[in-house]
Amino acid sequence: MPIADKKLGEGTYAVVYLGHLKADPKRLVAIKKMKVNTAEWRDGLTMDAIREVKYLQELSHPNIIALHAVFSSKNQNLNLVLEYLPLGDLEMLIKDVDGIRYGTAEVKAWMGMLGRAVWFCHENFILHRDIKPNNLFIAADGEVKLADFGLARSFADPYRIMSHQVITRWYRPPELLLGARHYAGTVDVWSMGTVFAELILRRPFLAGQTDVEQLELICQWIGTPVEENWPGVSKLADYIRFDKGNIQPIRGKEFFLSTFGTAGPVGVDLLMSMLALDPRKRSTSRQVLEHKWWTSEPRPTAKEHLPKKGGGPEKMGEDLKRKGGEIPASRGDSVARRLDFSAMR
Amino acid sequence: MRYQATAVQYLKRFYLTNSPMTYHPKEIMQTAVYLAMKAEDTFHSVRSFAEKLDVTTESILASEFLLTQGLRFTFDVRHPFHGLEGGFMELLAFTNGKGEAGPGVKKSPKETREEMLDMSPPPGKSKAKDIKEIVIRCQTAHGKAKELLKTSALLTDAYFLYSPSQLWLSTLLIVDEPLARFYLDTKLPLTSEVKPKIFTVLRQCAEMLRSSPATQPDKEEKKELKRIQKKLEQCRNPQKLDLVAINRAQKRDPDMNGGDGLGETVAKRRKLEREQSMKESEDLFGPVLADKKG
Ligand SMILES: Nc1ncnc2c1ncn2[C@@H]1O[C@H](COP(=O)(O)OP(=O)(O)O)[C@@H](O)[C@H]1O
Numbered sequence: 001m002p003i004a005d006k007k008l009g010e011g012t013y014a015v016v017y018l019g020h021l022k023a024d025p026k027r028l029v030a031i032k033k034m035k036v037n038t039a040e041w042r043d044g045l046t047m048d049a050i051r052e053v054k055y056l057q058e059l060s061h062p063n064i065i066a067l068h069a070v071f072s073s074k075n076q077n078l079n080l081v082l083e084y085l086p087l088g089d090l091e092m093l094i095k096d097v098d099g100i101r102y103g104t105a106e107v108k109a110w111m112g113m114l115g116r117a118v119w120f121c122h123e124n125f126i127l128h129r130d131i132k133p134n135n136l137f138i139a140a141d142g143e144v145k146l147a148d149f150g151l152a153r154s155f156a157d158p159y160r161i162m163s164h165q166v167i168t169r170w171y172r173p174p175e176l177l178l179g180a181r182h183y184a185g186t187v188d189v190w191s192m193g194t195v196f197a198e199l200i201l202r203r204p205f206l207a208g209q210t211d212v213e214q215l216e217l218i219c220q221w222i223g224t225p226v227e228e229n230w231p232g233v234s235k236l237a238d239y240i241r242f243d244k245g246n247i248q249p250i251r252g253k254e255f256f257l258s259t260f261g262t263a264g265p266v267g268v269d270l271l272m273s274m275l276a277l278d279p280r281k282r283s284t285s286r287q288v289l290e291h292k293w294w295t296s297e298p299r300p301t302a303k304e305h306l307p308k309k310g311g312g313p314e315k316m317g318e319d320l321k322r323k324g325g326e327i328p329a330s331r332g333d334s335v336a337r338r339l340d341f342s343a344m345r
Numbered sequence: 346m347r348y349q350a351t352a353v354q355y356l357k358r359f360y361l362t363n364s365p366m367t368y369h370p371k372e373i374m375q376t377a378v379y380l381a382m383k384a385e386d387t388f389h390s391v392r393s394f395a396e397k398l399d400v401t402t403e404s405i406l407a408s409e410f411l412l413t414q415g416l417r418f419t420f421d422v423r424h425p426f427h428g429l430e431g432g433f434m435e436l437l438a439f440t441n442g443k444g445e446a447g448p449g450v451k452k453s454p455k456e457t458r459e460e461m462l463d464m465s466p467p468p469g470k471s472k473a474k475d476i477k478e479i480v481i482r483c484q485t486a487h488g489k490a491k492e493l494l495k496t497s498a499l500l501t502d503a504y505f506l507y508s509p510s511q512l513w514l515s516t517l518l519i520v521d522e523p524l525a526r527f528y529l530d531t532k533l534p535l536t537s538e539v540k541p542k543i544f545t546v547l548r549q550c551a552e553m554l555r556s557s558p559a560t561q562p563d564k565e566e567k568k569e570l571k572r573i574q575k576k577l578e579q580c581r582n583p584q585k586l587d588l589v590a591i592n593r594a595q596k597r598d599p600d601m602n603g604g605d606g607l608g609e610t611v612a613k614r615r616k617l618e619r620e621q622s623m624k625e626s627e628d629l630f631g632p633v634l635a636d637k638k639g
Contacts, residue, residue, distance in 0.1 A: 043383075043391045044406045045413065050383050054420035070418040076410040076595065078418070125427075153386050157347060158430065162386070 002029050002069070002081050013048045013150070018084065029068060032080040048150035049078050055126055055149045056080075063117035065137060065147040085147070086140050088309045090195070091133035094202055100307045104262055107199045108293070109300035110136075111192075113144035118192055119285040121146075122185040125155040129166040131191035133198060142303035155184070167191055169214050170204050174225055175279050177215045179238030186279040189288060193274030200260050215240070222275055223250030230278035250277065266293045347424065352381035353499045354422045359415040367582045368408065375400065376408045384420040407592035422504075425494050425512035432513060433487040436528065440480050447532035457531055465523045486524050490516035497557035507550045514543075515550035 004017040014032045021027040034049040056067035066083040073079055090110065093100050114136060121128050130151040137145045151166050161181035167173070173190030175183055197205035206221060208214030219225075224247045225233045233239060256268045263271060270293045276282040283291070294300070355377040356370065379394055395402040438444035442458040452460070461479050466472050473479050493516040498504065503512060517525040525547075533540050562570060585591070 043388075044409045045380070045383070047383055047388060050380075050420055053418050054384055057419060058421050072410065072414055078413070156386075157426070 002031055004031050013046055019081070028084040028086075030082045030084045032082055033073075034078040034080070036077060045078065051152050052149045053078065053080065055121075055152045056082075059120065059124060059126070061117060061120045063113045063144055063146060064120065065145045082147075083139070083145065085137035085145055087138035087142075089134045089138060090136040090144065090199075092309050093138075093307065094133055094198060096309065097202055100309070102307050103298075104264065104267065105298040105301045106306055107196070107263070108267075108298070109303065109306055110144055110199060111196055112294060112300050113303075114146065114192060114195065115285065115288050117144070117146035118185075118188050119289050121152075122188070122285045126152055127155065127185060128152050128188050128191075130168060130171075131188055131195065132168050132171045133195055136195070138308070142306040142308060156182070169211065170194065170207050172214065173279065174215065174218050174222075174277055175236065177211055177218070177238070178225070178233065178236040178240075180236050180279075183279065185285055186282045189274050189282055189285055190279075192285075192288065193271060196263075196271050196274065197260065200263055218277075219248050221251065223277055224248045225277050230281075233278070264293075264296075266291075266296050269293070346387075347426065348381040348385040348387045349378070350424055350426075350495070350499055351385050351422045352378040354504055355381055355412065355416060357502070357504070358419075359412055363415055364582075365577060366580050367585045368411070368588070369577070369581065372404065372408055372588060373412060375405055376412050379405050380409060380412055380420075401589070403589045403592070407588040410592075411588070423509045425498065425509040425516075426491075428510050429487070429490055429494060429513040429516070432517070432528065433483065436483045436487075436524070437480065439531065440476050440483065444531075447534070449534035449537075450531060451534075452531065460531075461527065464527050467521050467523065482521065482524065486517060486521040489520040493519060493554060496560045497554040500560070501553050501557045503550060503553050506553070507546070511546055511550050515547040515554060518547050519551050519554060 002019040003022050004019045006018050008016040008018050008030060010016070014034050017031045017033065019029045019031045021029065034046065034052075036045065053067070053070055056065065057070075060066065065085065067080055068083065069081040071079050071081070093102075114131075118128065118131065128146065128149065128151070130148060131146070135146065135148040137147045139145055153162065156162050159182075162183065164176045164179050164181060164183075167176060167187065171191040171194045173183075173187050176187060194205050206214065206217040208217050219242070223229060224242050226242065226247060227234055229250050234241075253265075253268060253272065256272055257265065260268050260271055270283075270288070270291045273283040273291070274288065352374075356374060359368075359373060359377070360370070375398060379391065382388060382394070391402045391405055395405050398405075435444055439454075439457050439461055442454045444454055444457060446452040446454075446457055458476065462473060462476060464473070464479070467482070473482065490513065494513060498512050498516070507515070514525065514529070517528065529540065529543065533543075558566075
């Protein structure tokens with residue numbers, strides 16, 4: 001039985017507490033208490049809570065946050081007992097440009113863990129639909145853990161339409177921005193590609209302030225989606241006829257090498273395959289794992305040697321004190337939850 | 346529809362550990378459908394849902410948490426529908442001469458196609474003249490199997506006892522045995538040791554599916570249903586008649602729900618019920634009559 005100790009953070013639909021097992025006080029857990037019937041939600045259990053419980057209960061993988069138990073409490077709240085992940089998230093590491101240095105070997109280690117998590121979801125017919133650095137938590141031993149399954153869903157039955165209002169804007173693939181209602185695991189692969197780019201650049205790669213601007217950035221940096229490079233694209237619901245004179249052909253390897261050269265030519269090749277405009281030409285999560293970048297030099301850094309925020313487990317206590325107040329303000333998740341990205345950051 | 350199949354399984358799971366005398370299936374059923382819609386991404390607001398059923402939104406939401414607890418928070422139901430579609434697509438690929446046999450099976454796509462033409466016909470039918478007839482045979486089997494999955498597989502306990510692939514394969518066995526045999530012989534090598542075991546399980550599963558009650562009860566069954574319904578009204582737990590009121594009270598006074606331990610413990614619930622009945626016995630005219638609107 002878990003006992004709640006102190007508050008770790010708060011999101012739109014949940015408050016997260018640090019807890020420990022009654023039988024073994026050294027075993028720490030995170031207890032995520034889902035809120036019910038907020039101002040915007042009067043429909044009972046939230047979709048977020050149902051999805052998170054539904055999918056995390058089925059997935060058991062070293063790179064996916066573990067759900068140990070679910071229990072109910074006063075006020076008919078759902079409480080999720082989650083694996084406690086004390087070292088923040090990937091976004092903190094990326095942002096801490098002065099404090100944390102890393103190179104290709106580290107990026108390869110983090111991307112490898114992300115790639116395995118996403119592949120495992122897809123192998124189990126689950127789309128995550130909200131992959132971004134601050135949903136990638138870091139465990140005490142440096143392992144990256146994919147978290148926040150509040151937007152996840154199972155692969156649709158054939159012909160069933162799905163919402164295109166998913167995935168935080170900066171990580172959203174072009175087909176969703178263009179209103180596709182049928183899509184596949186490749187939406188998550190695009191997000192993975194933008195995370196890869198962000199890890200190298202140490203700032204968000206395509207940071208549009210509006211959906212239109214997001215699409216413009218994609219045209220500018222990757223290429224303009226047209227029938228020639230993406231057959232069928234003009235039939236998507238929100239397709240915009242791009243100005244003939246303004247069409248940017250798909251960027252070639254030279255261009256990517258000039259921006260992401262530190263990943264090396266093989267790494268750039270993988271990045272480009274994840275950021276292919278046409279989802280049919282984009283790598284699947286399995287193809288990502290089969291790419292030769294993983295087995296070429298340099299080898300990925302061992303997880304125990306990866307740079308960590310806050311100097312590892314010894315300093316954990318102090319770290320937590322700061323975290324409670326500090327993180328919620330910097331997270332954009334709450335905005336994504338309501339599927340209105342207009343106010344982001 | 347997927348959510349309907351999920352809702353039926355929620356009901357079945359819920360009544361593994363709850364009695365219909367405590368919670369009336371009619372009420373739980375509505376909530377099961379609503380919860381299944383949410384879990385299967387077919388969300389409708391509770392208002393529009395309640396309007397369609399002509400009930401109050403409160404009556405839907407009142408038992409949502411109860412149901413969730415009864416399900417032990419497992420929302421995922423594995424269905425056989427995707428498997429059936431996949432198998433059907435494979436069968437069609439075999440007719441096209443494009444299907445690859447399973448690992449270890451030494452049959453070329455061409456041989457596989459010819460074997461299909463050679464398949465013994467379903468009972469009462471004559472042998473296929475050309476591949477078109479085989480395609481139609483696959484389509485017929487697919488349609489019938491799907492129907493069984495939507496009815497018998499849901500109404501029996503098959504979901505508890507068999508895996509999704511066992512479920513759809515046994516429906517294929519029921520509707521067209523030679524086709525099912527051909528399929529398995531093409532997927533698994535002749536020498537496969539598991540094949541006899543698979544067939545034993547499929548036969549057991551098929552037997553269970555055949556024993557399913559009809560989806561449309563006949564006159565006799567309807568009469569029996571009425572009788573049971575009447576009887577149920579007489580032996581219901583009086584304390585659980587009005588779920589809406591119970592839910593309201595719980596929201597007002599969360600401690601009624603039994604602390605923050607792992608679910609409502611039996612001991613606490615008993616104590617609660619004792620206190621409740623003591624309070625009620627103090628009331629000279631007995632407990633308040635339940636408001637049956639919900
Ligand atoms: N498993 C965990 N281990 C440690 N901290 C966590 C864990 N889960 C969540 N947190 C903290 O609680 C905060 C709120 O989490 P959550 O409700 O999931 O956020 P949101 O609703 O914004 O997605 C997070 O910012 C994070 O700092």
